[in-house]
Amino acid sequence: MSAAANITIHASQFPENVRRDLLASLRTRRVNHKFLYDSVKKTQKWLTLHQAYSPTRNDADCRTTYQKSFAAAAAQIKSRRVRVIGLGCGGGQKDTRLLKLLKGRGKEVFYRPCDVSTAMVLTARRTALAVVPEKNCSPFVCDLATAEDLGKTIREGRRVGDPNDPRTATRRPSQNLVTFFGMIPNFEPEQILPKLASLLRRRHSLLFSANLAPGGDYAAGMKKILPQYDNPLTRDWLMMFLLDLGVERRDGGLRFAIENGRFGLRRVAARFHFRRLRRIEMEGETFNFKGGDSIQLFFSYRYTPERLRTIFHRYGLEIREQWIAKSGEEGVFLCGGTSEEGR
Numbered sequence: 001m002s003a004a005a006n007i008t009i010h011a012s013q014f015p016e017n018v019r020r021d022l023l024a025s026l027r028t029r030r031v032n033h034k035f036l037y038d039s040v041k042k043t044q045k046w047l048t049l050h051q052a053y054s055p056t057r058n059d060a061d062c063r064t065t066y067q068k069s070f071a072a073a074a075a076q077i078k079s080r081r082v083r084v085i086g087l088g089c090g091g092g093q094k095d096t097r098l099l100k101l102l103k104g105r106g107k108e109v110f111y112r113p114c115d116v117s118t119a120m121v122l123t124a125r126r127t128a129l130a131v132v133p134e135k136n137c138s139p140f141v142c143d144l145a146t147a148e149d150l151g152k153t154i155r156e157g158r159r160v161g162d163p164n165d166p167r168t169a170t171r172r173p174s175q176n177l178v179t180f181f182g183m184i185p186n187f188e189p190e191q192i193l194p195k196l197a198s199l200l201r202r203r204h205s206l207l208f209s210a211n212l213a214p215g216g217d218y219a220a221g222m223k224k225i226l227p228q229y230d231n232p233l234t235r236d237w238l239m240m241f242l243l244d245l246g247v248e249r250r251d252g253g254l255r256f257a258i259e260n261g262r263f264g265l266r267r268v269a270a271r272f273h274f275r276r277l278r279r280i281e282m283e284g285e286t287f288n289f290k291g292g293d294s295i296q297l298f299f300s301y302r303y304t305p306e307r308l309r310t311i312f313h314r315y316g317l318e319i320r321e322q323w324i325a326k327s328g329e330e331g332v333f334l335c336g337g338t339s340e341e342g343r
C-alpha cells in the first residue's frame with residue numbers, strides 16, 4: 001500500500017458548507033447525523049460500538065443473511081468488470097465481503113467507498129485493499145443528505161483506470177452495484193429516496209440493508225428493540241457531539257424514545273434534555289439552551305419489509321429480492337429502478 005491516498009472531496013464537505021450545516025443543526029436543534037462521525041475520535045467510538053453491537057459482527061445468522069444477498073447480487077452481474085459504490089461505507093467490511101465474492105467469480109473489481117467522514121473512507125479503503133488493487137479504489141467524501149447532484153457526481157467523478165471513465169483507452173462495459181448498508185434508518189425517506197432513484201440506471205442495482213421492527217405487531221416490535229439503543233457505548237458516542245461543543249454531562253440527560261415519523265413509520269430518537277442553561281458560542285452566533293429545552297442527536301427508523309416495499313415504490317424503486325435474518329431485526333434488499341426517473 002502506498003504512503004499516500006487520493007481522495008475526491010465533494011463540495012458538500014468543503015469547510016464553509018460543513019460550518020453552515022453545523023449552525024443549521026444548532027438552530028433547528030436537530031443534528032445532521034454526519035456530525036456524529038466527523039472526527040477520528042467519533043469514528044473510533046462508532047467503530048467500537050459497531051464491533052460490540054452490530055448483528056453482522058455478533059449474529060452468525062445475520063452474517064449468513066448478508067452472504068446470501070451478496071451471492072444473489074453477484075449472480076446478476078453479467079459484465080466482467082464491476083464497480084461497487086459503497087454509500088455510507090463506514091469501515092467497509094460489508095463492501096469488502098461483497099468485493100471478495102465478486103472477485104472469486106472472476107470479476108475485475110473496482111471500489112468507490114463514499115462516506116461523509118474522511119477517516120471512514122480511508123478505513124474502508126484499507127479494508128478493501130485486501131481484495132481490490134489500489135489503482136481500482138477511488139475514495140469519495142460526500143454528504144449524501146445535502147449533495148444535490150449526487151448521481152452526476154458519483155458517475156462522473158472517476159479516475160483514469162475506472163471502467164466507465166471515457167479517458168480509459170480500453171473502455172469496456174461494466175455494471176455498477178450501489179450498496180447502502182445500515183443507512184436507510186438514519187435519513188428521512190423523502191430526502192434520500194429520490195437521490196437513490198437518480199443513481200440507479202438500467203445497468204445499476206442497489207443492495208441495501210435496514211434495521212427492522214420484528215414480528216407482526218409494529219408497535220410491539222418497536223418496544224422490543226428500544227433497549228438496543230440505550231447502552232453505555234451508544235451514549236458515549238452520541239454525547240461526543242455535545243461535549244465537543246462545550247456542553248457538560250451535568251447540563252442534562254440523554255433519553256431514548258419511540259416517535260411517529262412520516263409515512264406511518266416509527267423511529268427511535270435520542271434527545272439530550274437540558275436541566276440548566278448552556279450557552280454555545282459559534283461563528284459569532286449564540287445558542288442558548290435553557291432548562292427544559294432539548295436537542296435531537298439521533299434517530300433510527302425501523303421499517304418492516306412491507307413498509308419498505310411500499311415507500312420505495314412511491315419513489316420508483318422496486319424491491320426485487322429480500323433476505324430477512326431469523327431475528328426479524330435486520331434485512332437486506334436488492335432493487336433496481338422502475339420508472340424513467342429511476343434510470
Ligand SMILES: C[S@@+](CC[C@H](N)C(=O)[O-])C[C@H]1O[C@@H](n2cnc3c(N)ncnc32)[C@H](O)[C@@H]1O
Pocket residue numbers: 033034037087088089090091092093094114115116117120142143144145146180181182183
Ligand atoms: C450506521 S453507519 C453504516 C456503515 C456501514 N455501511 C455498515 O453497514 O457497517 C453510518 C455511516 O454513514 C456515514 N454517514 C452518516 N451521515 C452521512 C451523510 N449525510 N452522508 C454520507 N455518509 C454519512 C457515517 O460516517 C457512517 O460511516
